[in-house]
Amino acid sequence: MESMKSVKPQPKKNLWKPEEDLVLKAYIEAHGEGKWTTVSKKSGLKRGGKSCRLRWKNYLRPDIKRGDMSQEEEDLIIRLHKLLGNRWSLIAGRLPGRTDNEVKNHWNTYLNKRGKKRVIGSNKHQESNKKIRAGNISNEACRPNSSSIAETGIDVRKEEKEERSHMKKTNSSMDETQSFDSGLDFPIVPGTSAVFGFEDQPFMTNLDSFFFLEALDSGWVDPNSHLQWIMP
C-alpha cells in the first residue's frame, strides 16, 4: 500500500504527437480509409486500429471544420438532440465538418449547462472562453460555474457529478434524455398538417431516426423553423 504512494502513476492518456499525425495522414492519403488494423500495423504507428480511426475521423480528416460553432449549428444541435437524444453520430451527420465527438463535447460543455440554466440563444460564454484560452481577456463572465452558483444557487458541477453517478447506476443514457429539459423556449410540435403526435419525450424514441432524417433531407421538415412538418 505504501508503495502506491511513492510511485507516480503513469499518464493513462496517450496524446498524439504531430509526427504520428503526419505518418497516419500520409498513410491514409496513400492507401485510403478503412482496414484500421492494417493501418496501425503497416504505418509503423504504435497505435491500435481503433485509435488510428478515431484520430483520423475526429482530427485529421481534411473536411473537418474546426473552430467555434455558429449560432445556427448550436440551434440545430439543440433541436436534433431533443428529437434524437444522445445519438451524436446522427446529429453530427447533419452538421457538415463536425464530428460526433465534437458535437458530444460541445453539448456536454456548453449546451447541456445552458439547458440546465434555461438560457438559450447566447453564445457569450463560448466566445469569452475562447478568448480567455487565447489569452485575450480576463473576465468573470467567462466563469459560468461561479456565476451560475451565484445567480441560481445551483452548483452545476455538483449536479453533473451526481448525475454521472446516477448514470452509472442506471446505465441508461436515454433516461437522462427523457428527463432532461433542454430548455427550449419554443414547443417542438408538428405543424397543423402533421400526422404525428408525441408526449413530452424525445421524438425519436417512438420513431425511426432514419425516417426523420430522410424527411429532413426531402424537405418535409424544416430544421430552421422550429421543426415544423411540411408535408407534400
Next chain:
DNA sequence: AAGATTTACAACCGCGAGCGA
C-alpha cells in the same frame, strides 16, 4: 508564487452490430 479549481477537448473503453468463413 504556489497550489487549487475550473474548463474545453482529446482520447480511451466497453459494448453491440455487421460480415465473412
Next chain:
DNA sequence: GTCGCTCGCGGTTGTAAATCT
C-alpha cells in the same frame, strides 16, 4: 448457427491551460 474479426457509437476520463484563492 456460431465464431472471430472489424468497425462504429456513446459514455467516460485524463490532460493542458487558464484562472482563482
